[in-house]
Amino acid sequence: MVRPDRARRRVPVIELGVPGAEIPAHLRCLAIVPALNEAGAVGDVVRAILAAGQGRVDVLVVDDGSTDGTAAAARAAGARVVSLPFNVGIGNAVQTGYRVARAEGYDVAMQVDGDGQHPPGQMGLLIAEVAAGANYVVGSRFMRDAGYETSRTRRGAMVFLAWLVSAAVGQTVTDTTSGFRAADRATIELFAGHYPPDYPEVEALVLAHRAGLRIAEVPVLMLQRSTGTSSITPLRSAYYMVKVSLAVIVQRIGTAPRPEEPE
Amino acid sequence: MTNRLVIVGVVIAAALVITLVSLIRARRLNERYALLWLIAAALVIIFGLWPAALDALASAFGIAYPPSALFLLVGITLGLVLLDTAIVISKLVARAAALAQHMAMTEERVRALEERLGPDQTYSSAAPPEPGSGPSPS
Numbered sequence: 001m002v003r004p005d006r007a008r009r010r011v012p013v014i015e016l017g018v019p020g021a022e023i024p025a026h027l028r029c030l031a032i033v034p035a036l037n038e039a040g041a042v043g044d045v046v047r048a049i050l051a052a053g054q055g056r057v058d059v060l061v062v063d064d065g066s067t068d069g070t071a072a073a074a075r076a077a078g079a080r081v082v083s084l085p086f087n088v089g090i091g092n093a094v095q096t097g098y099r100v101a102r103a104e105g106y107d108v109a110m111q112v113d114g115d116g117q118h119p120p121g122q123m124g125l126l127i128a129e130v131a132a133g134a135n136y137v138v139g140s141r142f143m144r145d146a147g148y149e150t151s152r153t154r155r156g157a158m159v160f161l162a163w164l165v166s167a168a169v170g171q172t173v174t175d176t177t178s179g180f181r182a183a184d185r186a187t188i189e190l191f192a193g194h195y196p197p198d199y200p201e202v203e204a205l206v207l208a209h210r211a212g213l214r215i216a217e218v219p220v221l222m223l224q225r226s227t228g229t230s231s232i233t234p235l236r237s238a239y240y241m242v243k244v245s246l247a248v249i250v251q252r253i254g255t256a257p258r259p260e261e262p263e
Numbered sequence: 264m265t266n267r268l269v270i271v272g273v274v275i276a277a278a279l280v281i282t283l284v285s286l287i288r289a290r291r292l293n294e295r296y297a298l299l300w301l302i303a304a305a306l307v308i309i310f311g312l313w314p315a316a317l318d319a320l321a322s323a324f325g326i327a328y329p330p331s332a333l334f335l336l337v338g339i340t341l342g343l344v345l346l347d348t349a350i351v352i353s354k355l356v357a358r359a360a361a362l363a364q365h366m367a368m369t370e371e372r373v374r375a376l377e378e379r380l381g382p383d384q385t386y387s388s389a390a391p392p393e394p395g396s397g398p399s400p401s
């Protein structure tokens with residue numbers, strides 16, 4: 001099904017070296033790239049991250065049971081690849097990256113989508129915010145009008161989630177579903193132990209807030225998906241909204257953290 | 264007078280107990296997960312064969328028709344069985360994911376180590392296992 005937002009997409013021009021996107025020299029950074037059947041895009045994403053990373057960013061692609069050669073494409077482009085034996089969902093996949101980051105003592109873990117929607121040239125904007133003292137930084141599409149177009153329903157859902165999360169964490173968050181994020185060491189430690197197993201973005205914010213971590217948002221430009229297929233369908237969106245809202249509310253009421261699974 | 268509905272219930276419960284016991288004996292069912300089922304069956308059998316207790320139970324609940332009290336009790340117990348199953352499944356799913364993560368991380372480390380060893384220096388060529396000492400493919 002062709003969705004209207006695909007048909008009238010307007011791709012903003014992004015230059016790789018956005019001013020202020022320099023990556024602080026003293027930080028070791030791991031870019032976690034979740035990828036499910038992204039063979040067509042993941043190679044370029046990996047190369048762009050390595051180029052933008054100025055030698056200070058390692059790339060870890062988390063291949064989650066892809067069947068299209070995603071792992072080989074990522075490896076050929078110079079990434080480390082962790083291949084999960086079966087699909088464990090985006091949250092568990094990303095957590096694998098946080099566990100690697102914890103085990104290897106990285107200072108910052110970045111999350112960058114494998115479909116090419118997050119321009120790696122802007123990683124520095126997020127990492128700079130970590131260097132300035134934030135624990136968990138979200139790249140927001142909506143903080144300034146950056147020409148990101150999406151369908152009206154999806155936009156409405158995003159506004160609702162922004163309201164819900166802002167109320168739950170006591171600060172304004174404009175883009176709760178953005179998967180373009182940076183985490184400092186405290187956040188890496190938290191997420192390596194506890195991370196929502198599926199549809200994690202929204203819940204992770206509340207989790208971080210409850211752990212007393214400082215959340216910050218920085219404006220970024222994002223691209224529309226260019227190849228591959230979106231994991232989002234109407235039925236899944238409905239499930240997503242119910243599941244995520246419930247998770248936020250339950251988190252808000254207060255839950256004991258689940259015991260960490262033995263490693 | 265014994266209610267015919269209750270007799271049917273007792274017969275079904277007895278059949279359930281026999282099935283559960285033979286499944287446990289065949290090691291196809293863990294006692295832990297049979298327990299709540301056995302309790303449900305035991306409730307039916309005990310109250311079915313002891314109508315006075317059933318009548319007392321029904322009047323305590325304010326239920327005019329005693330067998331309804333019995334099946335309400337069984338309904339609650341089976342609800343607990345389902346909830347217990349959902350809890351167990353949640354735990355298993357979390358463990359499967361943790362295992363998958365762990366395995367994938369370990370595999371990546373092994374690959375990196377093998378690459379560092381150089382071409383053709385895989386585990387088997389670096390240290391050929393003594394016949395019968397290594398893990399045998401079976």
Ligand SMILES: Nc1nc2c(ncn2[C@@H]2O[C@H](COP(=O)(O)OP(=O)(O)OP(=O)(O)O)[C@@H](O)[C@H]2O)c(=O)[nH]1
Binds near residue numbers: 034038062087231
């Ligand atoms: N590891 C893993 N990655 C996934 C899974 N599902 C999606 N992804 C990846 O997560 C990233 C985001 O997924 P998308 O389907 O693009 O979701 P989205 O960006 O919110 O939606 P679009 O705007 O339609 O692209 C992509 O890099 C996907 O390859 C999964 O089950 N496991």
Ligand SMILES: [Mg+2]
Binds near residue numbers: 113115117225
């Ligand atoms: Mg995407």
